[in-house]
Amino acid sequence: xxxxxxxxxxxxxxxxxxxxxxxxxxxxxxxxxxxxxxxxxxxxxxxxxxxxxxxxxxxxxxxxxxxxxxxxxxxxxxxxxxxxxxxxxxxxxxxxxxxxxxxxxxxxxxxxxxxxxxxxxxxxxxxxxxxxxxxxxxxxxxxxxxxxxxxxxxxxxxxxxxxxxxxxxxxxxxxxxxxxxxxxxxxxxxxxxxxxxxxxxxxxxxxxxxxxxxxxxxxxxxxxxxxxxxxxxxxxxxxxxxxxxxxxxxxxxxxxxxxxxxxxxxxxxxxxxxxxxxxxxxxxxxxxxxxxxxxxxxxxxxxxxxxxxxxxxxxxxxxxxxxxxxxxxxxxxxxxxxxxxxxxxxxxxxxxx
Amino acid sequence: xxxxxxxxxxxxxxxxxxxxxxxxxxxxxxxxxxxxxxxxxxxxxxxxxxxxxxxxxxxxxxxxxxxxxxxxxxxxxxxxxxxxxxxxxxxxxxxxxxxxxxxxxxxxxxxxxxxxxxxxxxxxxxxxxxxxxxxxxxxxxxxxxxxxxxxxxxxxxxxxxxxxxxxxxxxxxxxxxxxxxxxxxxxxxxxxxxxxxxxxxxxxxxxxxxxxxxxxxxxxxxxxxxxxxxxxxxxxxxxxxxxxxxxxxxxxxxxxxxxxxxxxxxxxxxxxxxxxxxxxxxxxxxxxxxxxxxxxxxxxxxxxxxxxxxxxxxxxxxxxxxxxxxxxxxxxxxxxxxxxxxxxxxxxxxxxx
Numbered sequence: 040x041x042x043x044x045x046x047x048x049x050x051x052x053x054x055x056x057x058x059x060x061x062x063x064x065x066x067x068x069x070x071x072x073x074x075x076x077x078x079x080x081x082x083x084x085x086x087x088x089x090x091x092x093x094x095x096x097x098x099x100x101x102x103x104x105x106x107x108x109x110x111x112x113x114x115x116x117x118x119x120x121x122x123x124x125x126x127x128x129x130x131x132x133x134x135x136x137x138x139x140x141x142x143x144x145x146x147x148x149x150x151x152x153x154x155x156x157x158x159x160x161x162x163x164x165x166x167x168x169x170x171x172x173x174x175x176x177x178x179x180x181x182x183x184x185x186x187x188x189x190x191x192x193x194x195x196x197x198x199x200x201x202x203x204x205x206x207x208x209x210x211x212x213x214x215x216x217x218x219x220x221x222x223x224x225x226x227x228x229x230x231x232x233x234x235x236x237x238x239x240x241x242x243x244x245x246x247x248x249x250x251x252x253x254x255x256x257x258x259x260x261x262x263x264x265x266x267x268x269x270x271x272x273x274x275x276x277x278x279x280x281x282x283x284x285x286x287x288x289x290x291x292x293x294x295x296x297x298x299x300x301x302x303x304x305x306x307x308x309x310x311x312x313x314x315x316x317x318x319x320x321x322x323x324x325x326x327x328x329x330x331x332x333x334x335x336x337x338x339x340x341x342x343x344x345x346x347x348x349x350x351x352x353x354x355x356x357x358x359x360x361x362x363x364x365x366x367x368x369x370x371x372x373x374x375x376x377x378x379x380x381x382x383x384x385x386x387x388x389x390x391x392x
Numbered sequence: 393x394x395x396x397x398x399x400x401x402x403x404x405x406x407x408x409x410x411x412x413x414x415x416x417x418x419x420x421x422x423x424x425x426x427x428x429x430x431x432x433x434x435x436x437x438x439x440x441x442x443x444x445x446x447x448x449x450x451x452x453x454x455x456x457x458x459x460x461x462x463x464x465x466x467x468x469x470x471x472x473x474x475x476x477x478x479x480x481x482x483x484x485x486x487x488x489x490x491x492x493x494x495x496x497x498x499x500x501x502x503x504x505x506x507x508x509x510x511x512x513x514x515x516x517x518x519x520x521x522x523x524x525x526x527x528x529x530x531x532x533x534x535x536x537x538x539x540x541x542x543x544x545x546x547x548x549x550x551x552x553x554x555x556x557x558x559x560x561x562x563x564x565x566x567x568x569x570x571x572x573x574x575x576x577x578x579x580x581x582x583x584x585x586x587x588x589x590x591x592x593x594x595x596x597x598x599x600x601x602x603x604x605x606x607x608x609x610x611x612x613x614x615x616x617x618x619x620x621x622x623x624x625x626x627x628x629x630x631x632x633x634x635x636x637x638x639x640x641x642x643x644x645x646x647x648x649x650x651x652x653x654x655x656x657x658x659x660x661x662x663x664x665x666x667x668x669x670x671x672x673x674x675x676x677x678x679x680x681x682x683x684x685x686x687x688x689x690x691x692x693x694x695x696x697x698x699x700x701x702x703x704x705x706x707x708x709x710x711x712x713x714x715x716x717x718x719x720x721x722x723x724x725x726x727x728x729x730x731x732x733x734x735x736x737x738x739x740x741x742x743x744x745x
Contacts, residue, residue: 041565041566041591042565042566043567043592046488046490046491046537046568047488047490047568048486048487048488048622048626050626050629052624052625052627052629053628053629053632054628055448055633058447058448058450066447071446071448072446073446075445075446076446081441084438085437087434088434089429089434090428092428092604093425093426093427093604093605093606094419094424094607095408095411095424095600095606096411096607097411098408098411122475122631122634122636123631123633125631125633126634129631133401134400135400135401136399137400155629155630158486158626158630212394212395213394213395214395215399239396252446254444254445254446254448254638255445256634256636269400269402271405272404276403276405276507276511277478277482277508277511278475278479278482279406279408279478280408280475280476280606283475283607283639284608285437285607285639286636
């Protein structure tokens with residue numbers, strides 16, 4: 040054991056879903072959008088010149104911040120951008136969760152929350168979802184150092200209604216409350232209108248899912264200008280130039296084609312509802328997901344077995360080993376055709392196993 | 393004062409050099425490369441398809457790590473990549489500087505070091521450069537929690553020789569030593585060969601300067617595989633998907649054209665030496681910079697006055713207000729033609745002021 044090891048931070052990193060390098064797989068394991076972003080996007084790449092490569096980007100990402108502010112009808116000082124919502128959330132943990140009291144988040148939720156808390160030595164407590172996997176709002180009424188939960192929650196896909204979120208806010212005026220809306224565009228309701236009334240509320244969203252931009256890395260936070268200023272101060276104490284020149288231009292462009300965006304969402308939602316019906320017929324059980332995935336267990340067949348069987352067919356879904364959810368698979372919603380293939384395989388498999 | 397403010401981290405961010413939006417400026421304020429990256433780079437953008445946008449990038453950035461390992465004749469587990477060297481250095485501070493003893497860095501150096509230390513509550517002490525702005529190696533022989541310095545140093549441009557660096561390493565086997573080689577390609581000597589012998593040494597480099605990629609954001613660290621693993625664990629506890637799909641491809645490509653790369657460096661070094669001669673004739677004083685900038689004061693004319701006069705001509709250089717260096721300007725090396733314009737303006741200005 041070398042002495043310098045004592046100075047090294049020891050952490051257990053988050054494990055993302057795999058990114059298989061084979062082609063012709065059906066990839067339903069990381070909640071990507073099965074449809075490409077609007078066709079005008081690739082045109083932007085033709086406008087990239089040497090100066091975009093050679094010169095530092097605007098450290099304040101102004102063109103992207105402005106495009107987001109316009110889209111959501113906010114002021115520019117109410118918007119913060121980062122390298123995907125993971126970057127934004129990491130910055131939020133570092134900026135807002137500096138109390139000796141534990142922060143609270145659900146026991147079944149995005150499994151990066153406890154990783155960030157561990158990384159930054161932030162004390163935390165889980166609130167236990169009820170037996171239907173719903174968040175129990177009263178769990179968040181006790182003294183705490185901050186609150187974070189996704190809405191809809193992941194990997195359950197379940198939405199909490201806005202009046203319950205407001206109830207949590209009313210009970211938590213002395214801490215920062217973060218609502219992680221990575222999946223909100225697939226038919227849920229955003230808590231964004233509440234930022235006017237609650238100066239301690241941060242909404243985090245991402246281009247990765249609903250805007251087909253997982254490969255580009257853009258996430259953003261919205262909230263009162265004072266919170267956004269604190270986030271920016273921390274960001275500028277970490278890395279001045281984060282979002283590169285090409286990404287800034289792509290991000291501005293992807294916000295433009297709203298018709299295409301809404302059309303894509305409609306297709307995914309419709310395929311999700313179709314998939315739910317078919318999975319129920321096959322003996323799957325799940326709550327009513329409002330995200331671009333379904334979190335399901337089968338009445339008879341173990342999740343791990345299904346996971347492996349699907350994988351052998353080059354169909355990738357996500358399986359978590361943790362307690363309470365190891366019987367479940369998280370299946371992202373692909374194209375209608377992909378989901379028909381999946382349902383048809385599952386039908387055969389469950390019949391003949 | 394709202395109570396939730398108590399939980400918010402208060403920091404004083406790093407202030408980067410400005411990125412003027414006017415065109416036709418001579419931009420010598422942020423040490424960018426005046427030449428574009430090799431012409432084959434823009435071709436890469438034509439290979440970007442919808443899947444590059446839609447799907448998450450490889451969280452381990454394998455193709456870029458491999459390209460760097462091949463370039464430097466290292467194993468892949470000796471290379472870590474990030475969003476510019478600022479991201480890499482931020483990760484290094486978080487990963488390696490966790491002692492109660494203060495870390496040490498020069499009093500005149502990259503002004504982000506104390507910002508990272510403040511952000512992560514890392515205690516630090518300055519070692520004072522001598523009157524010729526050289527690092528005094530003995531300052532680093534006392535007990536400490538880690539060491540970082542740039543070589544060549546910025547904004548001085550001065551190189552410490554490798555045997556002095558090795559002397560520092562021999563006196564510091566119990567802490568991590570980081571050599572920040574952002575400017576090493578412009579004619580200095582890299583300490584990279586020492587990573588075999590010193591398992592506590594990290595070398596940080598960047599594509600921003602010598603590879604004309606400031607707008608793309610790629611930096612990297614090289615060191616013993618155990619240190620790189622610790623860095624990766626922290627990175628994967630912060631953000632899984634950092635370098636996006638397009639950037640990964642651009643980064644691999646820019647490492648390919650070595651002839652073009654070396655040719656560009658030669659042009660910049662030759663212009664630097666020409667500029668030194670001319671500035672001396674005009675009454676400027678400076679040490680012998682080995683970077684792509686010159687850190688100079690004028691014998692008579694105050695730096696602030698020159699900074700403003702240049703700015704009025706749309707020539708941007710960098711001026712720092714801090715003690716000991718407020719008499720200096722940091723002037724990045726542009727193209728030969730740009731430097732001729734600058735020298736000619738300064739000559740007239742100093743003659744007729």
